[in-house]
Amino acid sequence: MIGEDAPWDMLWASMYNAKCLTLPAYRHGRVLFAGDAAHLVPIFGVRGLNSGLDDAANPAWKLARLLEGEARDDLLDTYSLERVQAARENIAYGAKSTEFMAPPDFAFRLLREATLRLALDEPAVRPLINPRQSAPVAYLDSPLNGPEQGEWTHPLAAPGQPAPEALLASPHGDLHLTQCFGAEFTCLVFSDGALPAAVAALTTHGVAVLDIPPEADRLGQARERYGLPGAAATGLVLVRPDGYVLGRWRGLDPHALLACLNDKGLLP
Ligand SMILES: Cc1cc2nc3c(=O)[nH]c(=O)nc-3n(C[C@H](O)[C@H](O)[C@H](O)COP(=O)(O)OP(=O)(O)OC[C@H]3O[C@@H](n4cnc5c(N)ncnc54)[C@H](O)[C@@H]3O)c2cc1C
Numbered sequence: 001m002i003g004e005d006a007p008w009d010m011l012w013a014s015m016y017n018a019k020c021l022t023l024p025a026y027r028h029g030r031v032l033f034a035g036d037a038a039h040l041v042p043i044f045g046v047r048g049l050n051s052g053l054d055d056a057a058n059p060a061w062k063l064a065r066l067l068e069g070e071a072r073d074d075l076l077d078t079y080s081l082e083r084v085q086a087a088r089e090n091i092a093y094g095a096k097s098t099e100f101m102a103p104p105d106f107a108f109r110l111l112r113e114a115t116l117r118l119a120l121d122e123p124a125v126r127p128l129i130n131p132r133q134s135a136p137v138a139y140l141d142s143p144l145n146g147p148e149q150g151e152w153t154h155p156l157a158a159p160g161q162p163a164p165e166a167l168l169a170s171p172h173g174d175l176h177l178t179q180c181f182g183a184e185f186t187c188l189v190f191s192d193g194a195l196p197a198a199v200a201a202l203t204t205h206g207v208a209v210l211d212i213p214p215e216a217d218r219l220g221q222a223r224e225r226y227g228l229p230g231a232a233a234t235g236l237v238l239v240r241p242d243g244y245v246l247g248r249w250r251g252l253d254p255h256a257l258l259a260c261l262n263d264k265g266l267l268p
């Protein structure tokens with residue numbers, strides 16, 4: 001079917017059976033469950049392998065901090081809370097796709113036929129064919145989420161959301177904001193040009209500092225996507241090592257940010 005015309009032999013064949021299963025918790029003492037050992041999602045949501053990778057990224061930095069004595073043991077509980085929620089969301093979308101691809105009864109079949117016909121002329125019904133497949137899961141209820149202090153305009157960079165991408169200008173050419181994330185927490189500093197000494201000193205607490213003055217945000221993408229109202233507005237956004245927003249604070253005073261990290265047992 002894909003143009004293969006050389007001689008071939010069938011080596012193995014089996015029945016595929018779409019399953020929606022998750023363990024209720026992924027942490028059992030010193031054992032963490034991840035990937036298909038933790039959850040099974042229908043292949044039609046293309047979330048099995050993808051969510052297994054996210055399962056690895058989530059506890060990696062937490063384990064590292066724990067082993068270095070820089071976090072409390074209960075940090076690992078957040079792995080289970082966050083990833084079980086993600087699995088349930090993936091399962092909901094995967095189930096929806098499965099019911100569309102392989103309608104289990106007359107009503108689903110009717111819905112599919114009607115959707116496919118209407119979709120030719122009605123853009124509004126097209127999302128029924130392809131529910132969200134590739135948007136990342138947000139951890140909106142995570143106990144790790146910090147505050148959202150002051151006025152921010154964009155909900156997609158709220159605490160618990162994956163940090164949005166943006167194109168930045170640098171002396172070495174354009175670069176993507178997420179290229180600057182490393183193994184530490186990163187504080188995005190939306191400054192007005194001058195980096196306050198107290199903010200620069202965050203590095204002494206193990207927080208990487210990424211200054212984004214207006215000239216670096218030439219296209220205005222970062223300010224817009226992180227929700228700052230206008231080029232003159234200032235603010236701090238704290239991003240976790242796995243690329244999720246932990247909190248955001250208007251202005252350039254880092255004390256509330258440090259207090260938040262301290263409260264959550266995340267300061268070295
Ligand atoms: C037909 C099909 C299509 C798919 N398409 C997609 C897709 O498009 N996108 C997507 O994201 N996901 C897809 N998936 C899902 C994806 O393949 C799985 O979610 C992913 O492989 C799970 O990875 P894992 O490492 O958790 O488990 P596995 O890949 O199952 O790895 C577990 C490994 O452990 C080994 N093992 C088991 N027991 C033992 C033991 N006692 N000792 C030592 N080793 C052991 C196994 O041999 C295996 O190599 C698809 C799956 C199928 C079946």
